[in-house]
Amino acid sequence: MTSLRSVVVGTGSSLPARVVTNAELTERVDTSDEWIVQRTGIRQRYLAAPEETTSVLGTRAAQAALDDAGLSADDIDLVICATSTPDHTFPSTATQIQAALGIRQGAAFDLQAVCAGFVFAVTTADKFLTTGGARRALVIGAETFSRIVDWEDRTTCVLFGDGAGAIVLEAREAEAAEGRGVLSSSLRSDGRHRDKLYVDGGPGSTGTTGHLRMEGREVFRFAVGSVTDVIVEALERAGTTAADLDWFVPHQANRRIIEASADKIGIARDKIVLTVDRHGNTSAASIPLALDVARRDGRIREGDLVMIEAIGGGFSWGAALIRW
Numbered sequence: 246m247t248s249l250r251s252v253v254v255g256t257g258s259s260l261p262a263r264v265v266t267n268a269e270l271t272e273r274v275d276t277s278d279e280w281i282v283q284r285t286g287i288r289q290r291y292l293a294a295p296e297e298t299t300s301v302l303g304t305r306a307a308q309a310a311l312d313d314a315g316l317s318a319d320d321i322d323l324v325i326c327a328t329s330t331p332d333h334t335f336p337s338t339a340t341q342i343q344a345a346l347g348i349r350q351g352a353a354f355d356l357q358a359v360c361a362g363f364v365f366a367v368t369t370a371d372k373f374l375t376t377g378g379a380r381r382a383l384v385i386g387a388e389t390f391s392r393i394v395d396w397e398d399r400t401t402c403v404l405f406g407d408g409a410g411a412i413v414l415e416a417r418e419a420e421a422a423e424g425r426g427v428l429s430s431s432l433r434s435d436g437r438h439r440d441k442l443y444v445d446g447g448p449g450s451t452g453t454t455g456h457l458r459m460e461g462r463e464v465f466r467f468a469v470g471s472v473t474d475v476i477v478e479a480l481e482r483a484g485t486t487a488a489d490l491d492w493f494v495p496h497q498a499n500r501r502i503i504e505a506s507a508d509k510i511g512i513a514r515d516k517i518v519l520t521v522d523r524h525g526n527t528s529a530a531s532i533p534l535a536l537d538v539a540r541r542d543g544r545i546r547e548g549d550l551v552m553i554e555a556i557g558g559g560f561s562w563g564a565a566l567i568r569w
């Protein structure tokens with residue numbers, strides 16, 4: 246059987262029109278620019294207008310990724326949207342994006358692993374593509390967390406933002422891929438921690454959407470202390486080391502978490518792609534947003550070795566290594 250690789254052939258992203266600075270948030274809750282910057286590195290975030298739903302942002306990002314790849318709707322036969330803030334409980338946001346883009350073939354579904362959703366979605370798409378289940382996949386991370394934060398709770402509302410990012414993955418025969426593609430991944434979940442970061446509602450419990458609740462300090466401790474195991478495993482599975490990485494593109498939750506993780510693994514600070522200052526924490530959208538920024542500004546180039554990594558509610562966490 247021919248061996249296949251999932252190669253990134255395009256990226257795209259979309260942000261809401263409205264920028265909200267830390268100073269603006271001080272009018273809403275008892276906080277300060279100094280506290281937010283010092284504790285998180287966040288200076289601003291984008292917040293969606295009512296008509297900028299998750300599927301609207303996701304569609305824009307996906308269209309941009311298709312344009313970047315020079316492809317059209319007819320070329321895509323798999324759409325996976327990582328989100329925890331779907332427009333509706335069902336149908337999936339992925340099917341809404343599929344319809345909006347005019348894709349008529351293949352499958353479309355949502356994947357929910359909260360902030361780790363994009364890493365889980367890339368890993369899932371890779372399984373389809375490398376086993377012949379699909380030829381080209383749109384992998385999207387799209388969120389409107391501003392809809393589920395409690396705007397009275399200063400410990401969480403200052404952290405999150407809205408946005409979407411997408412990549413196009415294409416199945417290529419290993420020889421034609423010339424070393425490019427998803428090289429390895431490592432995913433983990435541990436539901437014993439489900440009450441550290443959760444939403445206190447849902448269709449099957451309260452019948453309401455609910456609000457995000459987080460024990461920030463506990464999440465911080467776990468993120469810095471335990472999450473690097475998936476990075477190490479992904480590197481080992483690909484037979485490579487941290488020193489070989491060109492770019493580290495982690496989930497953008499907190500600058501301190503990102504830098505502590507990089508230090509622990511031995512990844513140089515100048516190899517980190519950091520967008521948390523501009524975007525805030527956009528959950529499953531943060532990695533594809535950062536990938537698109539770094540690719541378009543010329544940092545990530547073809548042939549570069551890129552590590553993506555994230556942790557989110559559950560806890561669920563994962564890492565994937567991509568030869569760009």
Ligand code: UT7
Nearest residue numbers: 275276277280284360399400403461462464465498499557
């Ligand atoms: O994306 C999913 C993963 N999520 C994360 O990775 C988030 C992980 N957690 C974090 O990033 C950090 O824990 C936070 C940024 C949420 C908080 O930073 P921290 O250094 O852990 O602060 P803390 O929770 O220990 O709070 C320190 C103080 C508290 O006051 P006292 O008890 O020391 O008097 C809080 O009440 O800061 C206070 N505080 C605030 N002050 C001003 C909490 N939120 C705010 C705020 N403005 N917005």
